[in-house]
Amino acid sequence: MYSIDLGLMRLDFKAAIINVPRNGDYDWINADWIDTQQGIGIVQSERSATAFCETGRFAQKGPHLIEVVLPYLYTEKEVVAHLLSKPNTSGLPEIMVRDAMRIEHFSWGMLFSMDWASMGYAPGGVEYCLLPIDGCPAISTGFLRLDWPSVQIHPSS
Numbered sequence: 001m002y003s004i005d006l007g008l009m010r011l012d013f014k015a016a017i018i019n020v021p022r023n024g025d026y027d028w029i030n031a032d033w034i035d036t037q038q039g040i041g042i043v044q045s046e047r048s049a050t051a052f053c054e055t056g057r058f059a060q061k062g063p064h065l066i067e068v069v070l071p072y073l074y075t076e077k078e079v080v081a082h083l084l085s086k087p088n089t090s091g092l093p094e095i096m097v098r099d100a101m102r103i104e105h106f107s108w109g110m111l112f113s114m115d116w117a118s119m120g121y122a123p124g125g126v127e128y129c130l131l132p133i134d135g136c137p138a139i140s141t142g143f144l145r146l147d148w149p150s151v152q153i154h155p156s157s
Contacts, residue, residue: 001013001014001150002014002015002016002040002042004042004044004049004051004066005044005047005049006047006048006049006066006067006068006139007046007047007068007156008047008068008136008137008155008156009068009132009136009139009153009154009155009156010153010154010156011066011130011139011151011152011153012151012152012153012154013146013147013150013151013152014147014150015037015038015146015147015150016037016038016039016040016051016053016144016145016146016147017036017037017038017145017146017147037147038053039053040052040053040144047067047068048065048066048067048068049065049066049067050063050064050065050066051063051064051066051144052064053144064141064142064143064144065140065142066139066140066141066142066144067139067140068137068138068139068140069082069129069137069138069139069140072137072138073131073137073138074131074135074137074138075131076103076110076131078138079110079112079129079131079138080101080112082129082138083097083101083112083114083127083129084097084098086114088116088121089119092119096119097114097119099118100114100115100116100118100119101113101114101115102115104148106148106149106151107149108130108132108133108151108152108153109130109131109132109133109134109153110130110131110133111128111129111130111131111148112128112129112130112131113126113127113128113129114126114127114128114129125143126143126145127140127142127143128140128141128142128143128144128145128146129141130151130153132153134153134155135155136153136155139153
């Protein structure tokens, strides 16, 4: 289990996950990909952390900054507006940006993901933002994909 102190809360998770070709061939036409755990190293700061991944390519390796989103975001509407306002999305049709965004529900809260490859960015990657259900503000994990069902968010006392 990994643990990251974000000042206002602690983020715990079982593993980081990457998608790799089953046969190890990173050819873009390879259609046989699988999810696997990857080892990570974490450098803890006072209110954030940076994760470095041992495997993967491009955005998968990092470094990944894990931090509370500023200004604090507490609602689904605020997180969506934050993702829609990213500098790299300016000039793109809003419908294209919204189509690149996914929202999933977990026991700990909501996971927002932004698929940059679907908007034409190469090599792309998926950026993640977590919105806890316990009143804590949104957390950015950048392009670090976690074992989402194993995530636990504990408010600091």
